[in-house]
Amino acid sequence: MSTWSWSYVGHIMPDILKGLLVTVEATLLGSLISFVLGLVWALALRSSTRWVRWPVQAVTEFVRSTPLLVQLFFWFYVLPSTGVSFSPLTTGVLGLGLHYSTYTAEVYRAGIDGVPVGQWEAATALSLPRRHTWTAVILPQAVRRVVPVLGNYVIAMFKDTPLLAAITVLDMLGEARLDSAASFRYMEPITVVGILFVVIAYPTSLLMRALERRLGN
């Protein structure tokens, strides 16, 4: 086994940091999509029309029950055959966002259910329009409850981004593999990638816990 080479670490660092940027970008954009889309699902699942409820139920259940990697391959290899094609990164961000939106939908649902029924009744007693009841009364309370949980999904998504390397995105892992393939040295690139994940994910989860405590009362 070869010994650890700091000079090689220095050599690959710029590539890996470039990859880190892509990883962070994919996480943030993917999160944004999953937050918005998840809310859309959550509201659709509460629709009084079953023709809205059922298809959304079926789609979200299906997406949640299939592996993210399979979904990514599907969007990357199958979608272009229908004439729609995006860059690997865009495909990956959309795939991540869609996949995680089926989880955030559940999170929102729990948050909405957690708002006391008295809030709905008070809104009725004041004749607030339904739409305004959602936007001014229910959702602000529901979202506040679930921010920490959503935060945990961001961290989970962050740790899932290496899957994007499988569809040729040059995220951290993708860059690391390119370097490895060129030098036949695997220890440094892969180790550095692992450490960078910890360095980012751990403090973020501490932050989420602090946020949870703050919002808790």
Next chain:
Amino acid sequence: MATEATGNEKTGDENVDTAGGELVRFEKVVKRFGGNTVLDQLDFTVDAGKHVTLIGPSGSGKTTILRLLMTLTQPDEGRILVDGQPLDKEVRKKIGMVFQQFNLFPNMRVLRNVTEAPVRVLGLSKDEATERAKELLEMVGLGDKLDAYPTQLSGGQQQRVAIARALAMRPKVLLLDEVTSALDPELVAGVLDVLRDIARTTDITMLCVTHEMNFARDISDRVLMFDSGRVIEAGPPEQIFNDPQQQRTREFLSAVL
């Protein structure tokens, strides 16, 4: 049974009727929850400007009446008229409600709790609504809490905000659903004082469900005694509290007084 429930005539309070006339009318209203009939062919009316208190054991259907008026639940049979019109979303705007659990919006400051509906529903300008809210909050003794969040207030203070919030919609009828039941004993008086004030100084019609018999005696023009989904006795408070005609009423009063 239904005729007994009507009860209006025998009390003779049409003599003191104000010009307003009848504001709320229940006609043969039936409400069931599962196999349980909570309201059984209920008839009763409330005249404009009157303060009517519903008393009776828990589960006798008092709160259900308020919830039916607020359209929080629908009758299985019968009709409810408010101001001569069948109850719907438009007519409902004439009704305000204060809840046992306050139900203030915790994500809004006190002032916005009170201005939100007048701005959104009545179309008041923000300034008008704010002015109205400040007056009302002043009246309930919370003029210095405009910027507080509900959770920073005591239960009694929250309930007084809730009263101001309901009044800001200028309702013709105010429904009070056991508004002191969730309060610590020492906070009850403040809330009741505010309600007494409102009863004295405004011509708003009040329909209250309460276990505070002294309060009921104080503010009521009429007291309706409920049992098993029906009005078993109705009359001015002096009569109901001092000289109840029904055995069931006597039992209930001796248990709670």
